[in-house]
Amino acid sequence: MPALSALPALLPLFNALPGAHLLLSPDLLIEAVSDAYLAVTLTQRENLLGRYVFDAFPGNPQTPEAHGVRTLLASFRQVLATGQPHEMPPQRCDVPDPDHPGQFVERCWLPHNSPVLDAHGCVSQLLHTVVDITAALRDEAHLHDSHAREQTALAEAEHQRQQLHTLFAEAPAPIAILAGPDFVFQLANSASQRIFPGQGLVGNALLTAFPELADTPILPILNGVYSTGETFVVQEMPVMMARYAGGALEEIHFTATYQARRDEQGAVDGVMIFAYEVTDQVKARRGVEENREELRRFQFMADRVRDPFILMRADATFAYLNPKALEAWGYTADEALHLRVPDVDPIFQDDVFRQAFARAQQENIPPFETLHKRKDGYIFPVEVSMGGLLLSGQPHMLAIARDITEQKRTIDALRESEARFRTMADAAPSLMWAVHPDASVRYINRAFLNFVGLDDEQQYAALSWPSYVHPEERDLTAHALTSAIRNRALYSLEHRMRRHDGEYRWLLAQGGPSYYPNGELYGYVGSAIDITELKQANEQLTRANVDLDNFIYTASHDLKAPISNIEGLLHALTQQLSPTIQQAALVQPILDMIQGAVDRFKQTIDHLTDITKLQQEYTPTTEQVELTTVVEDVRLDLLPLIEETGAHLEIDVADCPAITFSAKNLRSVVYNLLSNALKYRHPDRVPHIRISCRCEASWLVLRVQDNGLDGVQQTKLFGMFRRLHTHVEGSGIGLYMVKKMVENVGGKIEVESQIGLGSTFFVSFPA
Secondary structure, X not given: OOOHHHOOOHHXXXXXXXXXXXXXXXXXXXXXXXXXXXXXXXXXXXXXXXXXXXXXXXXXXXXXXXXXXXXXXXXXXXXXXXXXXXXXXXXXXXXEOOOOOOOEEOOEEEXXXXXXXXXXXXXXXXXXXXXXXXXXXXXXXXXXXXXXHHHHHHOOOOHHHHHHHHHHHHOOOOEEEEEOOOOEEEEEOHHHHHHXXXXXXXXXXXXXXXXXXXXXXXXXXXXXXXXXXXXXXXXXXXXXXXXXXOOOEEXXXXXXXXXXXXXXXXXXXXXXXXXXXXHHHHHXXXXXXXXXXXXXXXXXXXXXXXXXXXXXXXXXXXXXXXXXXXXXHOOOHHHHOOOEHHHHOOOOOHHHHHHHHHHHHHOOEEEEEEEEEOOOOOEEEEEEEEEEEEEOOEEEEEEEEEEOHHHHHHHHHHHHHHHHHHHHHHHOOOEEEEEOXXXXXXXXXXXXXXXXXXXXHHHHHHHOHHHHEOHHHHHHHHHHHHHHHHXXXXXXXXXXXXXXXXXXXXEEEEEEEEXXXXXXXXXXXXXXXXXXXXXHHHHHHHHHHHHHXXXXXXXXXXXXXXXXXXXXXXXXXXXXXXXXXXXXXXXXXXXXXXXHHHHHHHHHHHHHHHHHHHHHOOOOOOEEEOHHHHHHHHHHHOHHHHHHHOOEEEEEOOOOOOEEEOHHHHHHHHHHHHHHHHHOOXXXXXXXXXXXXXXXXXXXXXXXXXXXXXXXOHHHHOOOOOOOOOOOOOOOOHHHHHHHHHHHOOOXXXXXXXXXXXXXXXXXXXX
């Protein structure tokens, strides 16, 4: 292509070329600029010609993320070096705002850079062509400007046509001129022939050369331009065409300008086509978009997991690292762009990696332990699972890594702890055991092995522990243990187990859950003690209690008749004695003493009967009893004694919940405690008694506090017929009966005494 400086007459023609073009020297100095380029860049020709292109169009400092200037410079250098055109992807390059110095107007371009070769095939100039794709309105303005320039160009003298043809013929972009309404190829430059090699274009009508275009939008576009004279621009239009004569049809994409050619009278006599084939760019962009969407879905998933996701290529580079992976290795996202697998795998071997990569394409690789290395050189253990993944048609290997440093420490600590436990357990005299969560044997101590007569726990596990349990309790024991494990509850059971000599011994087995630090169940750990002798002693005690109850019942029953006879004889004697004799100094006191002894004996018999009933009343009839009502009833019964002693009674039970107890027994409990507080008052203090109630854990506690006599002994206070103070009349049976009543329902009674302050009774009822 001849230099425009050598052909001044061509400058107006170049200036009027459709589309935005810059003609640059090899030093990137602006030699010519088309009118369209001036329009879209808001510049003036006199401000551009002769200037270094990036001085004329510097980058916008307010958009550091836009790399248009740097990318464009790289493209220029590539074209200069290779002598081949370069189609660039869309670029962001803002242009200075002439109305607001120091500010820029946003612009996005579709650039194309082509070499202009001299007669020796060397690059003499660069043709920089851009399409402004910023907005549709600017595209319309560009079309109108192009139309005006085309009208001016067509008015030029015919003698410049051949020079224009020469320029077109050597242009790097495909240019064709179709003449007449049949659209006969008058010109098809070399770039056009490169797209359709072997096709005879010049001299043939369009549909003769390309009959497949008959049913495509191409023909209506050409007819529209020819009939109206208006320029038409298409972007990436797909057309099914054959590149070779008789060849198969394929989809080819063009970005093209269809512009009317006019004769000297201004009439349209043909159509000029300025086109770029963008098939590869379209396919590449579609592939990129598909890849981006696929990768975007993968990233969306990977960014939300708690473990490092590592996507590797076959060359041991990373296609993607999620934030957890970067965090685990201590790298930033920018640093990770240059990482390879050997940088984070301290035991990396190339052949092992290749084998793993190939295997991952066939199957998922089970979890295995390996080592990873942080940026600071710290090496830590990980558990890795790997599998193959196909992205954009390319094989990848996905690894999910989990840092198991703490797990390793926990296991080591657990092993050490278990070793200490075994040492301690083997020294214990009781039978120590541990089972897995499935109730299988994990460990038994030396005492347990000696009990069953085995050498090690493996023998015990092989024989199955239920085989040692008595057949009558075997199912119960297995069910109790598995149920406790399932509910994470405490395990406690009495059962018989066969000793090494064949004798079944009673054991009390108790255990509870043990957990790993992460909350996972380790198993159950417990102990068992031989309670055979205790069971036998309890059976003997039970028999003794039964015998005692029978004795008490028999004694009380058999003594009722004799004492009744004695009382009857005493009454008969009294009736037989004359009043004079009864009034004698010694007779009446003796009679009164005999009657008192009879009354006390009868009372003792009644108490023995009550005790017998209490001994047999293991499950008394209970109901919901309001303590407030009971306390008030007892207060009224004891009101004469309260007034006589001047006692101050403080009652705080209004908020106490109902008590599940026998109503008559609860009244007896309150009556005994309150009457004792009055009877055993301190001679030097006015009685002060406080009755209160409170809830403590699983207990409902009745509290009776007095300031009476102190120094009580709890072990003796609740004994049968035990009296600590003899100056007050009593039987010594009341508190014993209170204790039995409370214990029969699973409760308890306790007392605290402070010297000089009095005593406090605590009665605890199950809540």
